[in-house]
Amino acid sequence: MVPYNALFGGTVVGFMCSAALVVSVSLPIATRTERQGGIYDRTTRGLRIYLATPRLRGLLALNLAVAAAGAMVIVNTVVIVQGLLSRPQTDVALALGLFGCGSMIAALTLPRLLDRLSDRAVMIPAAALLGGVLLSVAAMSRGGIIGWPLLLETWLVLGIAYSAVQTPTGRLLRRSATPEDRPAVFAAQFALSHAAWLVTYPLAGWLGASLGMPATLAILGGLTLAGVAAAALLWPASDPDVIEHAHADLDVRHPHLHGGRRHAHAYVIDDLHHRWPARAG
Template sequence: MIAILNNPTFRALFAAQVIALVGTGLLTVGLGLLAYDLAGERAGVVLGLALTLKMVAYVGLSPVAQAVATRLPRKGVLVGADAVRALVALCLPFVSEVWQIYVLIFVLQSASATFTPAFQATIPDVLPDEAEYTRALSLSRLAYDLENLLSPAFAALLLTLVGYSWLFVGTVLGFVVSGLLVLLAAVPPLGADAGQRPFRERLTRGIRIYLATPRLRGLWALNLAASAVGAFVLVNTVVLVRSGYGGDERSLALAMAAFGAGSMGAALILPRLLERMADRPVMMGGAQGLVVVALIMGALISFGGLPGWTVFLLVWAMIGFLYASVLTPSGRLLRRSAHAEDRPAVFAAQFALSHACWLVTYPTAGWAAQGLGMGGALVLLGLMALLGVVVARVVWPAGLKREIVHEHPDLPSDHPHLRAHGGRRHAHVFVIDDEHRVWPTQG
């Protein structure tokens, strides 16, 4: 896996990702402390609304930002988004009112909604070999999990030396260094045709390709399954550990570390596993495992109380492993489902639609825990995950071939596509594009 860092462009981009993640981790800790200073006991409400604004920016602005950015140089978009994030973080130490937090976080997350899909769509162009790209996805998964584990510890260390406002300075430095690394990297440009389409088509093209492709419709349903169980872990672990087990901050850190360790274990195993198995059975298996674990654990909590601490940690590690098994291969599906010039739009569609799932499951996890108890909430979210698995199995049937026999009754007989493939009826690797606007239902 580490061998792909020999590619200098990917090495620079991966370093940019890691450094930006560390900056984001410091921002998360600093923002919580800032909210408490400004709102006291209402800090949770402030942070909850800030997270909601983050999801609204991700869902609503990502396709719009991508449609606008298509006409701009790819490197300029990435560096510009990092510059905006750095400027916003630089403003945070001077915030004196709660509403200022909301405005700044919305602007920062809007920049992230521009940066992240564009960055993700760049990596397949840097690593065109599928095996190398799979290793890159696993390495990115490891980076996210390590950031979740190490950034809070790094922030705690800094807080023993300086005030929390300096955490925002660390965030600024993270985004500045990230932008410099992207600026120095040999980022491949977008295809010339991508920016020539009308704005309305650029705005909707990614969603249209996504929803017309069976494997991507299945991916959206599997995103729901993963986010349902994942939301329970991220929202309710603190309550389970502190109230259920009587644990302290270290116990909470250990529980989240177990979840992260399971996810990292999957990231290490998946590259070799995906050399032997197709994406669908791996992702379906992970999602089905999440359903089984959530329903069994929810029933046990409802009727028998919390299990022992060691069992709880093992279950959280298992959930982390299954969660990563669903999400890590998703980039392979996106890469396979669009031409290079359409990948930014498709990655932006995935970014928006997957976060739409979180926009539903995050509040559900919180409200259900209050109304149904922890066991009932986990069962409810397990049933949401089951719904996602059932929908995925229906809309993404097993055995779909990459090369599909199909016809083109709508194209003129002298069309270049027909000449290139030997007539109206032919077979090739099928993706949705200008010549293939719907998925063939039969050969």
């Protein structure tokens, strides 16, 4: 029986490094505005904006991918280290600490990388790396056992890839909503990402107990890659901020139009833009 305090202590040590990521995150500031519509409209606004925006639908699929890979680490590290490898509790902390350090390496490297590459060009390949690593380790496991050096190397790489998917998320959400709608969109991301964890946490535990670690790695790796494939389809490769579009429903004298029904500007879903332009994905 694996002691609970090993899981708790190891998780705390591993994610003390990851928690430092929040230092560089700017939280959205709500702007007081008078909204039309009833309570249903106000409470579902963030979710509706989220699901109407192609890049955020892709992010939803990436939420599933990172949750599948992350659940493997968080749920099964203590089982692998103490249950299968019979190593001490301190090694649980070491393995989780390497995952956290990998996350920090990515977080410190990404700002310069994102100056040259788009969010999509970083997030989708990083998520694909998560799935590929899980499947590779499943294939390399011998007799149902993952070797200690292999586990440490794997958890470090998973930490790097995990953070590379997660770190640009805030920037992606900010560019997908007006300032007054950002709190609602961030709340939608919180809810949807945690829904993915709600599925993958028990799945990782059940698979590990029922099928063993190689099969668990393979199934969660396959689920991760399925999320990556969905994200690649839902999030168009061409994803400009400024999109030319027309407003057939507005009077030409409306202040938003500046005298013409067709115009271009940074496009987000809001009270005047209810659907994503078809030609923009």
